[in-house]
Amino acid sequence: MNETMIAPVMALVGWSLLIWLWMYVQRIPAMQKAGIKPQDARFPGSLNALPDGARQAADNYNHLMEQPTIFYAAALAIQVAGHADGMAVHLAWVYVVARVLHSLVQVSVNLVAVRFLLFLVSTGVLAAMVVRELVKVFG
Template identity: 45%
Template structure:
């Protein structure tokens, strides 16, 4: 398998994980809405109704939203590296490390939300992301 194809695998894995979190979010949110008999009010300020849900339910949505934020940089970097034809094992290891750390971050968030631990994992996930930035910058500006 080509290295650039191997670089796409962690990207796809993180997309799959994001879809797992999306399903988990609705699998907990919809039953909570029904059991609490919440009536959806389109005139309510954004987030006001969901704030009434139990924290354990909200954490799934919060984490799904987090997966739509910083990982967008990861997606852009991996695609850029693939387009540039970067064939670096360091890039592949960094990409997988980012994905694994984001999955761990998700699990810490949604299963108990230990904020200090979650923050430490978030910070750690930036290390492989920075490696990807440096690899992409070196490739893009030294061509």
């Protein structure tokens, strides 16, 4: 079987776009209900008056624009280097699953302890991917 890092990368990109859509499904009606005009939202923090659900979706979308950028770079570097073996692909999928679970927790019950545990898991998996590749490249 030809191992590829493209599928987990694209899965997380697709998930990020679903969260983007969820953010606006939550945010636009909440802004309308609160009487907030789009131009009023031009400064950071101006939407803090919105209900938790709308804020949680936006916060999660922002989170998906942060650490996963390292995942994208690492996964694609592993692919380009020709090192996308079964373990690399497995680690990439575990990372994606952890990030999806993190999203689901944040946009629903938003339990910080659970979110933090999932963040630690995803960070550990990402670190394992990177260290493993560094050993291959420099070892």
